[in-house]
Amino acid sequence: MANDARRIADLNTANTLASTDRVVVLVNPANTANVLTISVNNFLFSIGNNMPGPFTNNVAANTGGVILKGLYYDNNGFVRIRTS
Secondary structure (H helix, E strand, O other), rough: OOOOOOOOHHHOOOOOOOOOEEEOOOOOOOOOOOEEEEEEEHHHHHHHOOOOOOOOOOOHHOOOOOOOOOOEEEEOOEEEEEOO
């Protein structure tokens, strides 16, 4: 068997994703780092179920505990990035 292991930084970058693709996730990097994969559908489902909101704006999201550059959804259901 050939040794074809590569560093994550050496992997190609995808420009698009299909629902059957898998996303590489680094788990617990500070203690016992491990690399796992998750399907794109399950990844999006997980984010959607845990995304905070609704918030009216960045100020409300900040007050609600959303970190800077964190995702939240607004009162219309649109996903936003907290920028301030």
